Amino acid sequence: MSTLKEQLRTDLTAAMKARDELVKATLRMTLTAIGNAEVAGTQARELDDAEIIKVITKEAKKRAESAEAFAAAGREELAAQERAEGEVLARYLPAQLSDDELAAIARTAVEETAAELGEQPGPRQMGQVMKKATAAAAGRAEGGRVAAAVKALLVP
Numbered sequence: 001m002s003t004l005k006e007q008l009r010t011d012l013t014a015a016m017k018a019r020d021e022l023v024k025a026t027l028r029m030t031l032t033a034i035g036n037a038e039v040a041g042t043q044a045r046e047l048d049d050a051e052i053i054k055v056i057t058k059e060a061k062k063r064a065e066s067a068e069a070f071a072a073a074g075r076e077e078l079a080a081q082e083r084a085e086g087e088v089l090a091r092y093l094p095a096q097l098s099d100d101e102l103a104a105i106a107r108t109a110v111e112e113t114a115a116e117l118g119e120q121p122g123p124r125q126m127g128q129v130m131k132k133a134t135a136a137a138a139g140r141a142e143g144g145r146v147a148a149a150v151k152a153l154l155v156p
Helices: 003-018 021-039 049-072 076-090 099-117 123-137 143-153
Strands: none
Touching (some): 003 021, 003 049, 021 049, 049 076, 099 143
């Protein structure tokens, strides 16, 4: 079993003993999502920590989108609940990159692509640049933030 999944189970047990309903419910949903990911596809398999982080990231993104939707509909109590669940999930995610660090990664990706192409990449080569930048960010920045940083550097 992966160490992150073990940590989630240990924290779930601690939340049950402490009668912390928010953490308990959030971790149960997350472990269920991990279990569903493990049995998805043609053959069941054990997820490694990197894949578990992707599942947790997806769950955290769902919470953020739900909170936004509830807030827009005037359901502030439900939005607060979703935000609180997102904060619980954030404990298990790697630290997010700052804007400066993200800009440096985007700059490096543009320079590498320029070296491969022999010219400065434009909007048509955004996919190539994004592939390098996303790999370098490795789950520490949301895709939209990476795309915005890359787009700012591409010459039209």
